Amino acid sequence: MEHHASLFAKWLTQVLGLAQHPWPGFAHGAALSVLERYDHLLNAALAALLAMLLTTLVRRNLTRIPGPFQQVFEGVVGGLKDMINDNIAHHGENYLPFIGTMALFVFFNNLFGLLPGLSPGTSNWNVTLGAALVVFGYYNFHGMREQGFVKYWAHFAGPIWWLAPLMFPLEILGLLSRILSHSLRLFGNIAGEHVVAGIFFGLMPILLPVPMMFLGLFFGLIQTFVFTMLATIYLSGAVSHEH
Amino acid sequence: MKKFLTTAFLFTLAAVAFAQGAPAVQKSLFEGQYVAHLSLAIAAAGCGLAQGKAVVAACEGVARNPQAAGNIRTTMIIGLALIEALVIYVLVAAFAIK
Numbered sequence: 064m065e066h067h068a069s070l071f072a073k074w075l076t077q078v079l080g081l082a083q084h085p086w087p088g089f090a091h092g093a094a095l096s097v098l099e100r101y102d103h104l105l106n107a108a109l110a111a112l113l114a115m116l117l118t119t120l121v122r123r124n125l126t127r128i129p130g131p132f133q134q135v136f137e138g139v140v141g142g143l144k145d146m147i148n149d150n151i152a153h154h155g156e157n158y159l160p161f162i163g164t165m166a167l168f169v170f171f172n173n174l175f176g177l178l179p180g181l182s183p184g185t186s187n188w189n190v191t192l193g194a195a196l197v198v199f200g201y202y203n204f205h206g207m208r209e210q211g212f213v214k215y216w217a218h219f220a221g222p223i224w225w226l227a228p229l230m231f232p233l234e235i236l237g238l239l240s241r242i243l244s245h246s247l248r249l250f251g252n253i254a255g256e257h258v259v260a261g262i263f264f265g266l267m268p269i270l271l272p273v274p275m276m277f278l279g280l281f282f283g284l285i286q287t288f289v290f291t292m293l294a295t296i297y298l299s300g301a302v303s304h305e306h
Numbered sequence: 307m308k309k310f311l312t313t314a315f316l317f318t319l320a321a322v323a324f325a326q327g328a329p330a331v332q333k334s335l336f337e338g339q340y341v342a343h344l345s346l347a348i349a350a351a352g353c354g355l356a357q358g359k360a361v362v363a364a365c366e367g368v369a370r371n372p373q374a375a376g377n378i379r380t381t382m383i384i385g386l387a388l389i390e391a392l393v394i395y396v397l398v399a400a401f402a403i404k
Contacts, residue, residue, distance in 0.1 A: 129336065251394030254401075289387040 069106065070180035070182030075256040107184030110171040118167065139163075146292065147192070151299040158298055161201055169194060169249065173283030176257045177276055183283075188246065188275035195246035198294045224257040245293060252286050340399035349396040356389045 076083070081096035089100070098105055121136045129137060143163050147155040169185060176183035184190045207215045219238070221230035256279050263272040364382040368375045 143331070216358060247398055248387070248391040248394055251398045255394065255397050285383060285387065292384055 067182075068095060068225045070183045071098075071104045072098045072102035072105055074180070075105075076133070093229045094139055100183070103184050103187030103190050106175055106181055107161055107168075107172055107190045109181070110175050110184055114167045114171045139166075140288040145294055152303055156297075158205070158295075162291060162295055163261050165194060165198060165305070166287055168270070169290050170283065170287040172251055173287055174280065175284075176253065176260070177279060181255050183257060185249055186257045189247040191253075192242070194249070194290075195242045198245065198297065202294070202301040203299040205298065207304040210304065241297065245297075249286055249290050253284060256282050338403065339342045342403040346393075346396055351365050353389055353393040357386055360385050360389065 067296040069270060075081075076096040076098050079098075081098060083094040083096045084098070085092040085094055086100050089095075103157070117132075118136070121132050125131075125133065140159075140163065144156060144159055147159055147162060151158065172184040172190065174183070175181050176186065185194075203215075209215075219231055219234035220227035221234070254274070260272050260279055263275050360382060364378050367378045
């Protein structure tokens with residue numbers, strides 16, 4: 064995929080007067096500044112900052128009679144809580160902060176493509192891979208903490224001892240390929256949607272991209288939901304005790 | 307099946323026709339963009355069939371038991387996303403080929 068730096072990164076490069084130089088094996092030797100080269104990180108950081116800012120504002124101004132913002136966030140937290148409690152049997156609410164953080168991060172990143180001059184951080188595989196790796200590390204850590212190191216890994220060997228040499232490598236492979244599927248699903252959806260919206264924009268910049276952008280809004284929400292749901296399911300598979 | 311084969315044949319012809327319009331570097335039908343486009347088309351067709359079946363089942367479920375609509379919708383959306391992910395893998399591969 065050829066690289067198009069977002070307009071915001073280009074503008075910031077000019078404002079800050081950053082040096083531009085070609086990057087080895089990247090973008091056909093075009094001169095890019097560090098911000099333009101790593102604009103996915105810039106977008107992801109901006110989205111994360113926006114999420115932190117909004118949540119902090121809501122948290123500061125909590126009232127007994129909720130305003131519109133607080134109501135939206137209460138709905139989000141309530142929905143996430145219900146989802147986690149549905150999937151994780153015991154004290155699932157311990158995992159709410161992490162799952163909620165991932166959900167907000169992914170959601171704001173997905174919607175960043177709708178702002179002019181920016182592109183969604185999740186339309187770059189590096190960002191989604193990072194998110195998927197964090198989720199992977201988290202559920203493995205908590206699986207080992209809940210079940211104990213030996214029991215957690217013995218779980219992958221299956222119930223029949225003489226099948227273990229066959230099952231263990233397969234299960235480990237399955238565990239590792241979760242990272243790939245978890246990250247590629249999000250990346251492909253958001254990147255594909257963004258590319259199609261870009262093509263529509265190239266055909267006719269006025270009005271034509273609007274339905275696609277609306278679809279982008281919808282997809283962003285759905286993909287956030289799927290990403291969060293899968294993270295919860297993986298987590299519940301890791302931490303639940305089997306009797 | 308016959309219809310499918312005819313369509314596939316026509317697509318192949320179209321690819322040849324487009325290839326002849328292209329400048330000097332002649333690509334075979336089984337490398338580069340053609341493979342990307344064709345594989346994406348096949349994947350999208352399969353995904354359409356599969357998602358159609360999923361939605362049909364969900365609709366029937368809701369029609370028979372409207373009270374379960376919420377749960378069915380959630381499950382359906384997750385299932386649809388998982389089916390769609392297969393096409394997305396092909397899309398990523400198509401990007402990579404180009």
